[in-house]
Amino acid sequence: METWDILRNVWFLLIGVLFAGYTILDGFDLGIGALLPFLARSEDEKRTLIAAVGPVWDGNEVWLLAGGGALFAAFPMAYATVFSGFYLALMLVLFALILRAVSLEFRAHDPRRRGLWEAAFVGGSVVPALLFGVAVGNIVVGVPLDARTEFAGTFFTLLRPLPLVFGALGLSAFLMHGAAYATLKTGGDLRARAQRAGRLLAAVVAAAFALSLAAVAVYLPAALGSIPAWAFSALVWLSLGLFAAALKKGRDGRAFVFSSTALLSLWGIVGAIQHPVLVRAADPALSLTIANASSSALTLKVMLIIALVGMPLVIGYTIFAFRVFKGKAGATGPGY
Amino acid sequence: MKVSLAVFAASAILQLGSGHAHSIQVTRTQPEKMAAFEAQWETMDGAPFTVFGIPDEKNERVRLAVRIPKMLSLLVYLDPGGRVMGLNEFPKDERPPVFLPFAGYHLMILFGLLFILMGATGVWLLLRKKLGTSRIYLKLLLFAVPLPYLANETGWIAAEVGRQPWAVYKVLRTSEAVSAVVPAENILFSVILFGVIYALIGAAGLTVILRTIRGGPGGDSAGAGQGGA
Numbered sequence: 042m043e044t045w046d047i048l049r050n051v052w053f054l055l056i057g058v059l060f061a062g063y064t065i066l067d068g069f070d071l072g073i074g075a076l077l078p079f080l081a082r083s084e085d086e087k088r089t090l091i092a093a094v095g096p097v098w099d100g101n102e103v104w105l106l107a108g109g110g111a112l113f114a115a116f117p118m119a120y121a122t123v124f125s126g127f128y129l130a131l132m133l134v135l136f137a138l139i140l141r142a143v144s145l146e147f148r149a150h151d152p153r154r155r156g157l158w159e160a161a162f163v164g165g166s167v168v169p170a171l172l173f174g175v176a177v178g179n180i181v182v183g184v185p186l187d188a189r190t191e192f193a194g195t196f197f198t199l200l201r202p203l204p205l206v207f208g209a210l211g212l213s214a215f216l217m218h219g220a221a222y223a224t225l226k227t228g229g230d231l232r233a234r235a236q237r238a239g240r241l242l243a244a245v246v247a248a249a250f251a252l253s254l255a256a257v258a259v260y261l262p263a264a265l266g267s268i269p270a271w272a273f274s275a276l277v278w279l280s281l282g283l284f285a286a287a288l289k290k291g292r293d294g295r296a297f298v299f300s301s302t303a304l305l306s307l308w309g310i311v312g313a314i315q316h317p318v319l320v321r322a323a324d325p326a327l328s329l330t331i332a333n334a335s336s337s338a339l340t341l342k343v344m345l346i347i348a349l350v351g352m353p354l355v356i357g358y359t360i361f362a363f364r365v366f367k368g369k370a371g372a373t374g375p376g377y
Numbered sequence: 378m379k380v381s382l383a384v385f386a387a388s389a390i391l392q393l394g395s396g397h398a399h400s401i402q403v404t405r406t407q408p409e410k411m412a413a414f415e416a417q418w419e420t421m422d423g424a425p426f427t428v429f430g431i432p433d434e435k436n437e438r439v440r441l442a443v444r445i446p447k448m449l450s451l452l453v454y455l456d457p458g459g460r461v462m463g464l465n466e467f468p469k470d471e472r473p474p475v476f477l478p479f480a481g482y483h484l485m486i487l488f489g490l491l492f493i494l495m496g497a498t499g500v501w502l503l504l505r506k507k508l509g510t511s512r513i514y515l516k517l518l519l520f521a522v523p524l525p526y527l528a529n530e531t532g533w534i535a536a537e538v539g540r541q542p543w544a545v546y547k548v549l550r551t552s553e554a555v556s557a558v559v560p561a562e563n564i565l566f567s568v569i570l571f572g573v574i575y576a577l578i579g580a581a582g583l584t585v586i587l588r589t590i591r592g593g594p595g596g597d598s599a600g601a602g603q604g605g606a
Contacts, residue, residue, distance in 0.1 A: 132563075193558070
């Protein structure tokens with residue numbers, strides 16, 4: 042394998058790591074945002090949940106920017122096709138994230154419109170949590186591309202059965218992950234409610250995952266031949282089982298680890314099905330792969346050097362931030 | 378008050394230096410952009426600085442122009458005889474529009490000079506121990522709050538319109554850089570939604586800021602310290 046090929050494969054993996062890291066980190070705060078009206082019964086409980094994600098959610102979102110940026114630099118053809126083709130959907134995600142970002146501040150400082158900002162926080166969490174799965178479903182099942190490898194569909198092309206099932210799977214996995222984090226970070230009645238929600242949501246994720254496997258069998262039968270994908274599927278089932286068991290025993294930290302490995306294993310399946318394809322085209326000859334969509338070897342090499350310096354820094358400050366805010370969150374706790 | 382006045386007065390002067398350096402750099406690397414900023418069509422040795430004027434793009438001249446002879450050459454080259462390129466040196470389809478860059482650039486400079494004047498006035502009042510009692514000056518400062526934003530925006534408009542028709546200078550035209558498959562209505566939709574969302578956030582922010590100001594120092598700021606980030 043020549044250097045360029047190695048670099049392309051490394052970047053395929055690294056972008057996967059960035060997106061997987063993003064779902065593990067931002068997944069729980071999107072999940073908590075979406076679960077807020079169901080878990081919290083009082084203003085104090087709402088504040089506790091918001092305090093649990095308050096100091097970390099924006100750092101978590103950096104992983105999405107890093108993933109998008111890396112995709113742009115490493116595989117510009119794929120980036121161009123996806124960001125132009127999914128324009129409206131991505132704009133919806135962007136608007137949702139903007140409103141969600143400001144809603145936490147305004148909820149605290151603009152009490153007269155607290156209901157409005159709370160709705161923005163909840164809606165701004167649900168929309169991205171749903172649409173990320175829809176987007177992944179589309180690049181996995183394949184989108185219509187023209188001869189220039191430009192997207193040849195409309196917004197509604199994106200809402201086909203397999204992407205919608207993937208969207209439901211992604212949303213339910215984020216909700217489960219959010220419930221796991223809420224269980225870990227709160228106490229009393231709120232924690233008990235989050236724990237029950239987590240176990241219920243593990244069952245929902247299992248159902249959505251089974252449905253997703255069925256959808257893949259119908260719409261992408263070729264993927265059934267991938268042995269690594271089956272191995273990762275087994276890890277998803279194992280993670281879900283261990284998650285539910287840990288939650289039942291009150292091992293909150295361990296439960297959060299297993300909801301994270303469930304998300305990681307889902308990404309493992311996507312990577313196994315996709316490699317070396319980035320964006321599958323309805324006509325396989327037009328698919329964008331790591332070979333025909335990548336930047337030059339020099340660009341990939343420079344990026345790799347930057348990543349080798351930058352990623353340890355990001356991982357380091359992420360660990361630092363979570364250590365600073367470790368322990369249970371409170372409605373009136375100090376510092377946040 | 379003393380600290381912010383010191384920062385204001387010092388940064389207003391530093392801005393002049395940084396703006397000056399940028400103008401020199403633009404003249405060197407993108408001469409047609411500087412020509413648009415100054416609405417100058419003819420290449421000239423010892424080019425004047427236009428203090429005021431209304432560029433007339435169709436007839437390639439500036440109406441009601443008030444100029445300082447040789448000033449532009451002096452500013453960008455430190456040499457009153459330096460040659461400043463005009464727009465006529467460039468093919469018509471590679472020239473930026475003139476009116477917006479000209480107006481934006483000059484407004485930005487006007488704001489910058491105004492800030493220096495205001496900063497100097499403040500320092501002068503402080504030295505004469507009249508800063509706290511000068512009602513007119515303090516009122517002026519209050520109403521000047523939006524001006525740095527305006528200066529920022531006018532400069533931004535000058536820079537972005539002045540770089541047209543290029544998205545990447547001499548490599549990629551803006552018309553070629555546009556997404557091939559995003560329908561115009563989708564872009565209109567997103568621009569409108571951006572406007573609506575930012576108006577909403579801006580209005581809400583302003584409400585909160587005004588309420589906090591009315592509360593006075595140490596007054597109510599509704600649960601400050603909550604809500605993270």
